[in-house]
Amino acid sequence: MTVKGVLFDFSGTLFRIESTESWLRAVLAEAELTLPEGELIRAARALEAAGALPGGAFPSQPLPDDLAEVWKVRDKSAELHRAAYTGAARRVPLPDPRLHDALYERHMAPAAWSPYPDAADVLGTLRERGVAVGVVSNIGWDLRPVFREHGLDPYVGAYVLSYEHGIQKPDPRLFRAACDALGVAPEDTLMVGDDRRADGGAAALGCGVHFVDHLPVTRRPEGLRPVLDLIG
Template sequence: MPTITSVLFDFSGTLFRLEHDASWLDGVTDHQGDPLDVEAQAELMRRMTAPVTLAVDLDDEHLHAWHHRDLDPGLHRKVYLEMLRRSGIPRVEQAKALYSRLVDPSAWTPYPDAGAVLRDVSSAGIAVGVLSNIAFDIRPAFEKHGLDAYVDEFVLSYEVGAIKPDPEVFRIALDRLGASAEQTLMVGDSEQADGGARQLGCAFALVDPAPTAERTDGLLTALREHSVL
């Protein structure tokens, strides 16, 4: 196995997770005017953060927005507000309030081992990149937790005009890190999107996008299995 000299990490479900606060849904009601139960709240959060799965039926206009959401912040907002409406949130102001949480970097929680893994990988002289299909700037999330110092490059789809699994976005990340595909490990929670790195010859490690309280050492385990740490 080639020596790993660079690691690319996905963001959502890999390094960070959007863990909702119960207060976000205070006063949120369904089409019948009833508060959302715990199961409905959990499903709503899953739909807001699922990397590739579309959980509602959309018309052609919003389906186009869905497929291009991570390239254009305007399309991202448009399709998620529609998704929330079709998921049982009929009041526009409620949908807008929930959407604002999704795109607020300070609302995202790092996985318990994310800080230690980023620090140890960087300290070992291994280049670190964050490669995300996303339509808002996630750098403030890293800055809030003091993790930005361990990231050499952020490659965000809406900034570079390409999304995973398109090989182009992985090439951009590798070029910015000055890394070779054969010596790069991609870590992510989506076989479909993040696993696309294998098309270029990168190694790939899949992690479970479980709640942060349940996945305490998933990143550490993934890197140890690839002899990075």
């Protein structure tokens, strides 16, 4: 396989969202609200169990039927994405009901995301070798500002985001759109992601697939580096 293009997932692959506790603390500070430390920790744990943080843990408890239906298709539009995650957050009582929407807004801020330590080096090396780079993400908002803020945007030739196409991974059409945007054939393309079901959908097109572990940035300093060995 001659790799001419590499597609990367966003969350858990190139970037990692902040912890649920950090997320809640940031929103409380912005709202000039405080919670006793014990209550804050309990609220953060409840939000995590509810799956309220996009890019964080999936719900560890069953969702109500109406929310479960939205959850299944949450990445097909901005409206569905917001409804799914604010709906999950509202299952956790907070001192001001406006905080649930503020939490959703916070997760879209570049400051809420950290690139994996080797992301810039790997993307830069791919560019030096003439390999086209795309980002394919199941998401409900524009992640381009995150890449710009962290200095990774110059390495990306195309962003293919589920909410802009009304299609979510593992639908092969999303990967096809990414290959077309980069001008590379699927059989010359490698998909790199952390979700075996969603990102593995690229294999149906004939793309190679490589998986990384969705870990905190401090625990995965060189998880992307094997990609360079795969392209030769």
